[in-house]
Amino acid sequence: MLREEINVRLKEALKAKESRRVSTLRLVLAAIKDREIKARGDGSQSVVTDDEILHLLETMVRQRDEAIILYEKGNRPELASQEKEEKKIIQEFMPQQLGDEDIESAVIDAISSIGATSLKDMGSVMAKLRENYSGQMDFSKAGQLAKDRLS
Numbered sequence: 001m002l003r004e005e006i007n008v009r010l011k012e013a014l015k016a017k018e019s020r021r022v023s024t025l026r027l028v029l030a031a032i033k034d035r036e037i038k039a040r041g042d043g044s045q046s047v048v049t050d051d052e053i054l055h056l057l058e059t060m061v062r063q064r065d066e067a068i069i070l071y072e073k074g075n076r077p078e079l080a081s082q083e084k085e086e087k088k089i090i091q092e093f094m095p096q097q098l099g100d101e102d103i104e105s106a107v108i109d110a111i112s113s114i115g116a117t118s119l120k121d122m123g124s125v126m127a128k129l130r131e132n133y134s135g136q137m138d139f140s141k142a143g144q145l146a147k148d149r150l151s
Contacts (some may be wrong), residue, residue: 002050002093003032009074009092020082024089031056053093054135060090107132107145119150 006028013021032048035056040046048056066086071080098106110128114121125146129139 001050002053003029004092005030005115020085021089024086028057028060028090028093029087051134054095057090057094058135061087061094063089073119095136098133103137104145105141106137107142107149110148111146116146116150119147122146122150126149 006025008086010022010025010029017019032053035048035052036046039048064083067083067144068087071077071083107125108128110116110125110132111121114124114128116122116125122143126143129142129146130135133142
């Protein structure tokens, strides 16, 4: 399970005294724990699945991307560098991301497999992509490609 792998890497980082890695991994584990507490409050399952963890990691990477842009605009290269390091550490636990050509190919396959013909089918196309490629692609790019193909 992904959570156990993160815990193992945290222990390794603690032994190696890698402070940036330790703080980032603790942040990831805290986010997972927060998600579990929220799930318990909703009355649903209290164990967070690997798919939910991947979604959480995607969100954290996206947050780092936004922070990097803001820090670079604000002329704060040291903070941008810190965010880049955190992003790299988080991405170690994510599957290899598909390239632009692969995303386009996946969108075409999803459209043809469900027989999508108009923008009304956009939700079905995106659901199919999420089902098959969770954590492996930038869904904002995929959504734009699907929209272009269906319009």
